[in-house]
Amino acid sequence: MSDNGSDFEPEITAFMCIYCAYMAADTAGALRIPYPANVKLVKLPCTGKTDTRYILKAFEDGADGVYVVGCSLGNCHHVRGNERAYARVQRTKKILDDIGLGGERLDMFFVSGGQGATFAEAAEKMTERIRKLGPNPTKVHK
Amino acid sequence: MSTCFLAYFLTEERMIVGEQKPLEEIKELIGDAEKVLVAGCGTCVAVCFAGGEREAEILASVLRLAFQVDGNAKEVEEVTVQRQCEWEYVDPLAEQIAESDVVVSLACGIGVQTLVERFPDAWVVPGLNTTFLGMPQEQGTWVERCQACGNCILGLTGGICPIARCSKQLLNGPCGGSQDGKCEIDSELDCVWQLIYDRLSRMGKLDLMLKFQPAKDWSSSRDGGPRKIVREDLLMLQEEGY
Numbered sequence: 001m002s003d004n005g006s007d008f009e010p011e012i013t014a015f016m017c018i019y020c021a022y023m024a025a026d027t028a029g030a031l032r033i034p035y036p037a038n039v040k041l042v043k044l045p046c047t048g049k050t051d052t053r054y055i056l057k058a059f060e061d062g063a064d065g066v067y068v069v070g071c072s073l074g075n076c077h078h079v080r081g082n083e084r085a086y087a088r089v090q091r092t093k094k095i096l097d098d099i100g101l102g103g104e105r106l107d108m109f110f111v112s113g114g115q116g117a118t119f120a121e122a123a124e125k126m127t128e129r130i131r132k133l134g135p136n137p138t139k140v141h142k
Numbered sequence: 143m144s145t146c147f148l149a150y151f152l153t154e155e156r157m158i159v160g161e162q163k164p165l166e167e168i169k170e171l172i173g174d175a176e177k178v179l180v181a182g183c184g185t186c187v188a189v190c191f192a193g194g195e196r197e198a199e200i201l202a203s204v205l206r207l208a209f210q211v212d213g214n215a216k217e218v219e220e221v222t223v224q225r226q227c228e229w230e231y232v233d234p235l236a237e238q239i240a241e242s243d244v245v246v247s248l249a250c251g252i253g254v255q256t257l258v259e260r261f262p263d264a265w266v267v268p269g270l271n272t273t274f275l276g277m278p279q280e281q282g283t284w285v286e287r288c289q290a291c292g293n294c295i296l297g298l299t300g301g302i303c304p305i306a307r308c309s310k311q312l313l314n315g316p317c318g319g320s321q322d323g324k325c326e327i328d329s330e331l332d333c334v335w336q337l338i339y340d341r342l343s344r345m346g347k348l349d350l351m352l353k354f355q356p357a358k359d360w361s362s363s364r365d366g367g368p369r370k371i372v373r374e375d376l377l378m379l380q381e382e383g384y
Contacts (some may be wrong), residue, residue: 056203138210
């Protein structure tokens with residue numbers, strides 16, 4: 001049972017770069033660190049490819065929460081792709097506030113390839129947060 | 143890529159700068175309409191990231207989500223044409239526009255009016271505010287450079303425009319509000335007459351500063367009413383069917 005008193009299990013989309021973020025996911029697997037099955041991973045060549053369109057599309061397709069995982073700041077394999085992604089995520093959070101979905105349904109995390117536990121923590125954190133927030137309001141009205 | 147094509151490609155980047163309207167205002171403009179078409183423009187407003195293909199897709203997505211959150215789902219589609227300010231580019235939109243209750247144009251004000259003139263039965267509303275004629279000074283920052291006054295004086299001012307860039311549009315500046323090279327209305331804003339002086343000084347053409355400029359004839363600008371240019375040599379001939 002979730003915190004909001006329902007059986008709601010969030011669906012979460014995580015956009016991640018193929019470098020540190022995906023390696024961290026792999027590390028989590030290799031170390032047998034569990035993370036919630038609510039999270040579905042989508043690989044990007046770099047988080048610099050993060051686009052407001054992809055994030056909104058995920059919400060349109062029914063995601064209850066979305067987050068982006070990139071390399072640690074200063075360690076992006078494409079130099080500053082993760083910083084660009086962060087700026088776009090911040091802008092998209094404002095757009096989500098305007099829409100009425102709430103910017104807190106979107107976030108960004110930074111990990112290095114060896115941080116399997118940090119990767120799992122991000123998944124836990126987002127899953128807990130979205131559980132509390134409840135389902136994507138557009139699904140409620142469908 | 144041939145040089146010719148490259149030159150054509152580069153000249154495409156005109157720069158009317160716009161800024162998207164707040165979502166609430168766009169929703170109000172859409173009102174009770176059920177079928178919404180967001181129409182982007184692939185030229186000026188695309189290169190200033192206000193109304194191109196990407197922005198049209200984003201706005202359509204935002205509107206679909208926002209109306210769903212309000213419990214009032216609407217059909218929202220998007221389309222982008224290369225230029226909303228020319229008949230031949232907007233003509234292919236006829237069918238989609240006919241099927242829509244409202245068109246939210248992400249073009250500049252010229253594009254909105256082109257659609258209205260071409261499709262008189264369509265209800266077209268602006269999705270952005272046409273802000274100014276300018277340039278990207280650095281990535282993410284646009285600045286005004288021209289007011290289309292219709293009588294260019296850049297040849298007298300070293301290529302720096304006091305009409306667009308002086309807060310008082312002075313022709314014989316600077317005024318007393320110029321302090322340490324900055325304008326009195328904003329300590330971050332360069333006094334354009336300081337810039338003109340510095341440039342003319344560097345180019346050895348300070349004599350231009352001493353040349354008295356009489357009051358500007360604003361009849362070539364908006365004061366003369368809406369403007370029109372006719373080029374006889376470019377007009378279609380009668381036998382061509384126009």
